[in-house]
Amino acid sequence: MQTNEPMGKKIWILIVVLLGIFCTMFFSAKDRVSIPLTNRTVITLLAPFQSFSSALGNKSGSIINALNELMSMYQENKQLKAEVTTLREENLHDNELEAENQRLKGLLNYKESTKQFDLVTASVIARDSATWINNVVINRGSNDGIKKDMPVVTPDGLVGAVIDVYGSYSVVALITDPRVAVGALVQRSDSRVAGIVKGDIDKQVDIHMENISRAADIQPGDQIITSGLGGIYPKGIFIGTVDEVGNEAGGLLKYAAIKPAVDFQKLEDVAIIVNSRELSPEVLTRQMQKAADGGSRETGTAK
Incomplete structure (x- = not known):
């Protein structure tokens, strides 16, 4: 019994690998090859794998979309912060110029009077x-x-x-x-x-x-x-x-x-x-x- 246990594990691993290869080939070719009705049993057996693969693909797509949206929001937020900083600096500069113009205008009026x-x-x-x-x-x-x-x-x-x-x-x-x-x-x-x-x-x-x-x-x-x-x-x-x-x-x-x-x-x-x-x-x-x-x-x- 002990000598056959490693061999049994190898057999199961081989089966799983072959099944994975078969699933990959099947789903790759299913859009190009029509499946006879006699293969309904195979389809039924493979349905759980197909559902799992489809769900995994959809979930991966959702995660990627979410990550893209987050990156887009981060870049937009960064750009908005930079614009706010620029506008604040321009506003301060404009206010300072306005104050200086008022002072110089006062001096000019004084000089004329x-x-x-x-x-x-x-x-x-x-x-x-x-x-x-x-x-x-x-x-x-x-x-x-x-x-x-x-x-x-x-x-x-x-x-x-x-x-x-x-x-x-x-x-x-x-x-x-x-x-x-x-x-x-x-x-x-x-x-x-x-x-x-x-x-x-x-x-x-x-x-x-x-x-x-x-x-x-x-x-x-x-x-x-x-x-x-x-x-x-x-x-x-x-x-x-x-x-x-x-x-x-x-x-x-x-x-x-x-x-x-x-x-x-x-x-x-x-x-x-x-x-x-x-x-x-x-x-x-x-x-x-x-x-x-x-x-x-x-x-x-x-x-």
Whole structure:
């Protein structure tokens, strides 16, 4: 019995192999050869194999189709993500160009409305890491005709003055720097109180106006402009608006906390006044009246 068992297994393996070959030949030729009715027994015997082969073929086809669909969806999703990224970048670029155009348009309008100034436009390219709220670096220097002590402005108002000049860039001290002093006065025609605007060393406010007489007529809401005294800043440049008025220690003088016209944390583009001319009293009066009516907020024009 033990000697015949391996032989029996070989016989069954041979039968299965021959049956597989026969099935393959049969299904390959069934579309070309008509099967007599006498072979119905064979067909009946082979039907399970045919059903299994057909089901296996259908299942394989379904799996392949599913895989193709998955690959197609993956490629489509990848393409859509790339398109979304491109559109987002283009949108950001367009928004940045729009913002830049608005800033440059503002500078151009300011240049056209201040005929008494010769202006050179510039962009802020850096801030002093130690005193970033007091100094900025602009991309114009001696190669562009920039010199020390030239005033720097925006359409909103006074920024500061150039303190160091190099070939292709300059350093600008902002009016928030306590070391910077600007001669100023109240624009209101029935006041005209004069004083000095400086940065607050204690940083309780950005800037304040000091050296004001205790009896001086200065009130919250008053607009402060440059007085033209001191030889650096031309007269009539908008500085800011009085927020509150308080008494200095000692009681002889008072000060005014001022909200600057310029938002220094958003400073990107500026104009350097390389030359200025005196205006006639009539023109200066008209500009001041325009500012009193609210024009200074839109144009930053010398009042």
